[in-house]
Amino acid sequence: MNKKNKIIGGVMAVLAAVIVVPDIGSYYQQMKMLGERLPEKYKAVPFFDDLKSNSHYDIQHFESNVPQYAFMTDTGSLVISTNHLSEDSSAGSISKWFKIDSLGRAVDSLVIQDQLMQTFDSYLYNIDAGYYLTWLSTGDTIRQPFVSIGEGAVLNEAATRELLEGATYATDRYTSDPADVNKSLRTVVVFKDRQWYTVKTTYRDFLPSYADPQVFISPETIDFGLIDQQQAVVLNYFDKEYWYGNSFWNISFAVNGQKPEHWTGTAYCEMTLNELKVSFKKDQLDLYRHGTLGWYDLTIYQPPASNYALVSMEEGRKQYVIRWK
Numbered sequence: 001m002n003k004k005n006k007i008i009g010g011v012m013a014v015l016a017a018v019i020v021v022p023d024i025g026s027y028y029q030q031m032k033m034l035g036e037r038l039p040e041k042y043k044a045v046p047f048f049d050d051l052k053s054n055s056h057y058d059i060q061h062f063e064s065n066v067p068q069y070a071f072m073t074d075t076g077s078l079v080i081s082t083n084h085l086s087e088d089s090s091a092g093s094i095s096k097w098f099k100i101d102s103l104g105r106a107v108d109s110l111v112i113q114d115q116l117m118q119t120f121d122s123y124l125y126n127i128d129a130g131y132y133l134t135w136l137s138t139g140d141t142i143r144q145p146f147v148s149i150g151e152g153a154v155l156n157e158a159a160t161r162e163l164l165e166g167a168t169y170a171t172d173r174y175t176s177d178p179a180d181v182n183k184s185l186r187t188v189v190v191f192k193d194r195q196w197y198t199v200k201t202t203y204r205d206f207l208p209s210y211a212d213p214q215v216f217i218s219p220e221t222i223d224f225g226l227i228d229q230q231q232a233v234v235l236n237y238f239d240k241e242y243w244y245g246n247s248f249w250n251i252s253f254a255v256n257g258q259k260p261e262h263w264t265g266t267a268y269c270e271m272t273l274n275e276l277k278v279s280f281k282k283d284q285l286d287l288y289r290h291g292t293l294g295w296y297d298l299t300i301y302q303p304p305a306s307n308y309a310l311v312s313m314e315e316g317r318k319q320y321v322i323r324w325k
Contacts, residue, residue: 038239042268048280057276060321067316073136076102080319104308104323110135120169127189132196146198160203167192232300233271238287241265263287273309276324
């Protein structure tokens with residue numbers, strides 16, 4: 001081999017080392033993983049969605065196709081809402097509300113189809129249809145109409161301001177003027193002195209404090225009691241799938257969203273609620289080099305003086321009520 005070929009061969013060897021050597025750690029991690037086997041005691045552990053009631057606890061699942069909410073009423077009941085498209089999509093959506101008592105039992109429910117219901121104080125209300133329900137506090141499902149001020153007459157700015165004075169809540173939407181379809185008015189819904197009102201007005205300037213709330217904000221609302229998931233949930237075992245390690249070509253140094261070195265795989269966890277232990281698994285999680293779990297969307301609440309906990313996942317699309325026996 002002449003001198004030139006020797007030089008070229010040497011350069012190629014160096015380049016190969018530069019490319020391969022930084023990834024030896026990744027190859028080593030992968031080879032170690034091949035010898036690991038899931039311990040027998042974890043093989044029967046279910047995913048959270050597959051948890052079933054047993055002799056130690058009872059579990060109820062609530063799932064929605066859009067982010068929904070759960071809240072406490074001033075009577076101490078937990079209310080969970082869900083929303084789904086009906087089987088016949090042309091029939092619109094189906095909204096449901098479930099009441100859970102202090103023992104974690106479902107004691108009442110409400111179903112309304114193809115109606116946009118909102119929540120304020122202890123009421124469910126529908127702006128477009130012009131009615132409210134007291135079901136949250138009384139269980140009554142009778143649709144009670146808003147009180148129409150002026151029997152449909154259009155209020156001026158002064159009269160509208162007077163109505164808004166002392167109001168707890170107000171919201172509005174544009175509507176056409178019956179006398180002139182090319183002219184727009186505002187239909188205003190106001191909650192004041194424990195009564196719902198509606199009025200048409202030419203007044204256009206609303207205070208920011210009247211922004212439309214989408215959740216239960218009554219001052220009497222009982223605090224959920226948020227539980228620190230890092231303390232309530234422990235990782236018992238991590239079933240490794242693939243190692244993601246840094247290489248020579250990765251020069252981002254964890255900038256712009258680059259994750260540190262980690263394993264992907266399935267986490268086998270144990271949740272402790274009031275000395276009750278619930279085992280479950282979650283796949284497609286990250287386990288970093290120092291044993292830190294890249295946690296997922298899981299929030300735990302335990303209302304005071306209750307016999308259950310609420311677990312919320314996937315930004316409120318899934319709710320689980322776990323009641324201990």
